[in-house]
Amino acid sequence: MADKNVFDYAPAPESRAVVDIRSSYGLFVGGEFVDPVGGRSFKTISPATEEVLAEVSEASEHDVDLAVKAARKAYTRVWSRMSGRERSKYLFRIARILQERSRELAVLESLDNGKPIKESRDVDVPLAAAHFFYYAGWADKLEHAGFGPDPQPLGVAGQVIPWNFPLLMLAWKIAPALACGNTVVLKPAETTPLTALLFAEICQQADLPPGVVNIVTGAGGTGRAIVAHEDVDKVAFTGSTEVGRLIARTVAGTDKKVTLELGGKAANIVFDDAPVDQAVEGIVNGIFFNQGHVCCAGSRLLVQESVADEVLERLKRRMATLRVGDPLDKNTDVGAINSAEQLAKIRQLSEVGESEGAERWSPACDLPSHGFWFPPTVFTGVSQAHRIAREEIFGPVLSVLTFRTPTEAVEKANNTPFGLSAGVWTDKGSRILWTAEKLRAGVVWANTFNKFDPTSPFGGYQESGYGREGGRHGLEGYIR
Amino acid sequence: MTRIDVRKTYKLYVGGAFPRSESGRSYVVEDAKGKFLANAAQASRKDARDAVQAARKAFAGWSARTPYNRGQVVYRIAEVLESRAAQLVDEVQRGEGETKRQAQASVEATVDRLVWYAGWADKLAQVVGGTNPVAAPYFDFSLPEPTGVVAVVAPQESSLLGLVSVVAPVVVTGNTVVVAASAERPVPAITLSEVLATSDVPGGVVNVLTGPIGDTVPTLAAHMDVNALDLTGVSDPATAADLERAAAENLKRVLRPEAAEPDWTLDPGLDRMTRFLETKTVWHPVGI
Known part of the structure; x- marks a missing residue:
């Protein structure tokens, strides 16, 4: 227990005094x-x-x-x-x-x-x-x-x-x-x-x-x-x-x-030669940034079969360090779900994920007793037919699918009526460009994710x- | 004795082949003076769906061609069209009721438009795409890509120049097309199909349906595998609104018709190309 607490963060709340909300x-x-x-x-x-x-x-x-x-x-x-x-x-x-x-x-x-x-x-x-x-x-x-x-x-x-x-x-x-x-x-x-x-x-x-x-x-x-x-x-x-x-x-x-x-249901594709630690950060940023309330969230992880176990293990380890809680705490990584209605939708689709046979995992995390909260969640054993692989959940819920060849990755990535964004992780330049070319999506993040800039056009297919x-x-x- | 000429059967153009309508129907096409010209195939809903399937099948290959190659293929259409100019002048003249000189000008403008x-x-891609100077260490660029399968209702009046003016901008960028030809003046569209079939355009890139637009266009507008809809040839505003509503089901990009048919002799600008393009933006970190 003592070891665990060494890395705990003391609360660092931002003051509310700066805002003056009218009644x-x-x-x-x-x-x-x-x-x-x-x-x-x-x-x-x-x-x-x-x-x-x-x-x-x-x-x-x-x-x-x-x-x-x-x-x-x-x-x-x-x-x-x-x-x-x-x-x-x-x-x-x-x-x-x-x-x-x-x-x-x-x-x-x-x-x-x-x-x-x-x-x-x-x-x-x-x-x-x-x-x-x-x-x-x-x-x-x-x-x-x-x-x-x-x-x-x-x-x-x-x-x-x-x-x-x-x-x-x-x-x-x-x-x-x-x-x-x-x-x-x-x-x-x-x-x-x-x-x-x-x-x-x-x-x-x-x-x-x-x-x-x-x-x-x-x-x-x-x-x-x-x-x-x-x-x-x-x-x-x-x-x-x-x-x-x-x-x-x-x-x-x-x-x-x-x-x-x-809406979107972006594929985040991780090839076997991807720098794993960077890819894991990118996966986390892709789906847990803003509680997953992001239209371009990387909500479908497509990971090459040969590295799937390693990527998942490191992903879970990383997820366990995410700090969920008070939005005004400067240490917080994942805040509150925006509304009771959205929370109900995330819960419902997650239950569907389980009932359709996917395996659900979340790190142990203490959620506040008031407000709307959902822990960072990952589903493995997801097939393309599962609703959690097809519908936009708009929450901190990641569906993991695997692939063997680049062609299969692209086919799975494009197997959606959406087409807003996609991610690709690999160390090979030609493969990045090949994949980016084949993906039917308006924004492709290569070895990065969820980056925005006023000069950069954003929108979907x-x-x-x-x-x-x-x-x-x-x-x-x-x-x- | 005078020789009896051999008349042509006017058929559809789908997937690079010339089928009759699967419905077995045809309709009478008359020239501008009301004289019988032909029994053209009257395309059905099923023909429309077949045409979409052919267009979808052709999309991957056509959009993956190099732009240089697509440019050459479209230029080749112009070459072959030029060699059929006399026939087309005759067809445009009879169908549109113009003078020979007017019809000639129209055919010449059509060839020139294809070349353009x-x-x-x-x-x-260099004009509408480029790099984006983002405020972080990333290389970020945007480029145009074809939207996919585009359904086009061709102009009703200008049966050749108008038709080519709506089809060429869609396919030159890598889309594939299902076009409903002018219902009353379909003959130049059928001849154009023969030109396309002999000018290195892969089968399915352009599919031509003839017949009343009410028979096929509602199917195309509602089709879930069609990505965009050009309503240029729809003259009735209420019909156009219905088609646009049907197109909303899968959020097709819709080009609404203008109040009157455009003057096709004017400089077309980029709009008919950019309407059926998507912008893809790619980011990559810069670092050592």
């Missing part, structure tokens, strides 16, 4: 926080403790209409007339304020979402700021972007984002939209609205013209109202493939431009959606 |  929030429409017309609201909680953080407005169809009107007015009167150079400076201002208030944003994100502070602090918030910096620079250079000599904005963009990277997804949506001269109505996910509402304050601090950014909180009904609104010219959605399909049906026959970033976010490619969804 | 697209095969 209730209105909708951010036309540059002001306003009460919703219907007066309905809902609570947002900390998934780590189930503590109520704030009361948030639920936008009705009417509220969405007011937000779209505010966005249209700002588009027609101000934003579409402003020169790219001036728009650009507003985006740079926002980027700077995101950096200035980064500690606050990180703590708030971890509180509302449940993700470890080291991730919100080192990944989500810096990348969000970087996105604004990147697209700020595009605003006055669009005619050089390769989409014709005189690219024009679309108008009002309706944007619906998920709960897994609340602020980062907001940045992926708003930065390119504004850079191209559009105005936006954005709905954050109902379980994670707080950083978007803080972003609204940042827009005020930046003196962004009223109506250029509107934030309406709510659930599926609010999202549907945005997507279906007839004065919305562009729909951008990140979320499940199921909802993506509904959106594609809703916009059929309209002039709305659409980009969809949907097949049922993982269409359009790209990030880089020059990310402009295309916001101009004509 | 042929040249894009080994250039597009």
